[in-house]
Amino acid sequence: MKLFDIKLVFSQIPTILSALPITIELTIIATLIGYLLGLVLALVKIHKTPVLRQIAVAYISIIRGTPILVQLYITYYGIPLMLKHHNLTYGTNYNINAIPAIVFAIIALGLNQSAFDAEVIRASIQSVDKGQVEAAKTLGMSGGQILRRVILPQAVVVALPSLGNSLISLIKGTSLAFTVAVVDLTAEGRILAGRNFRYFEVYCSLAIIYWVITVVLENMFKILENKFSIPDQPPVIAPEKVSGGVVK
Amino acid sequence: MSYIEIRGLCKKFGDNVILDHVDLDIEKGEVVAIIGPSGTGKSTLLRCLNLLETPEGGTIKVDGREYDLTTKDGKVKRNLRRESSMVFQQFNLIKHKNSLQNVEEGLRVVKRLGKDEARKKALAELENVGMADRLYHFPKHLSGGQQQRVAIARALAMEPNLLLMDEPTSALDPELVGEVLLTIRKAAKAGNTTLLVTHEMNFVKSVANKIIFLENGKVVACGTPKEIFGYPSNERLKEFLAKIHMLEGAEYNI
């Protein structure tokens, strides 16, 4: 038996990739939860809504101050407890065992993301210059219209690099989902290794897979950034159209 | 009854009284200029009229429609804001929209015009301010004067009953002031009821129908350019004009 089977590192990648859809599902849903809840938290903090603001501040502080692994276990054990409590108090009949494991992982990762994204989104919203908001107000636009049409499109450009980073760390965070019995890429690899005892080779395969995914994502974010930002060069002015600048 | 009637406008910042029961009448098509020393509340006055600041008291009547300037009702606020348009010192164009989109924005979103109608109107307004050759330029690709002309087109496209301008040429390089003043003059001649704050006294003299001298939150003097610059009766006004070398009496000239 070879000490290190480099061919196996590559040849078992397709087998491991059978769990790719789970990792992608986990990532996409948790990211969406993170962005949406992050936006809500950011708005609450910016508008200084009483009570809600304090809750948001405490929430962000707790989530950022605890390891993601601990958060996964808290959701994994906590949600069934809450449902049991609900069943006992209100006589409901939720079947706790029917909840797929991935739900716990999605909730934990989504909540975790939201705390980090909230700060990024808040900073980028506040970076949009207030004069434009005032101009939009004087046009008669409503708060929601101003948020959607003036603030967010510009905040997104500012936030994209950081949101990209947070997505990349989330992808890697999904590799902890196996601890709550989700069969993601990492779990699939461990199962494989449990059969052929090639642990080192499996983790090398996993490293390659995660790295490729990350590089692809980084490039996607670069393309998005280019798409959303204002071009460096102005369009060419057709010579016959130049009116000399000053009003006649 | 005047076309626009402002009554009892009061505004404080903390304990500082900035506007002290200001009353102001503007007739339809009139160009009224506000002059006065720095920090006297000129910008604040304009900003209270479209509720960028919330005054402590006051009402405004536009063509018979009366609004309470202290209202908290979002819908009333938006309706009041639609009566006027504002041109800012810093232009305040929306940075991720090009000239055309900046002018179309209010037409589409607030006035709810159809696509073609909004486009037609925006094109006409941009043509009017001499910006038809830069429809697809973003603000960062335009000079200050060009940005301000787009901003004026945006304001006029909304067909406001009152056009508010707060030092529209103060942020511009000297060689760009002329093109913007020409644009404003054209808008004034076209019959837009205008309330204008500016330090361009020669411009005020030739364009304004009426001049208001504001000091310490009060209207201290009010009259035609001739009355204000030619025969100022108020001592404070005389001092102010002397300071900016606009007093015509020989004794004050240096």
Ligand SMILES: Nc1ncnc2c1ncn2[C@@H]1O[C@H](COP(=O)(O)OP(=O)(O)OP(=O)(O)O)[C@@H](O)[C@H]1O
């Ligand atoms: N947001 C604010 N908070 C507190 N005080 C303010 C605020 N805005 C303006 N002020 C004060 O109100 C007074 C009037 O300011 P305003 O900007 O209306 O003056 P102005 O007449 O437009 O002056 P300028 O000619 O320099 O533009 C000033 O003393 C200023 O310090």
Ligand SMILES: [Mg+2]
């Ligand atoms: Mg001012």
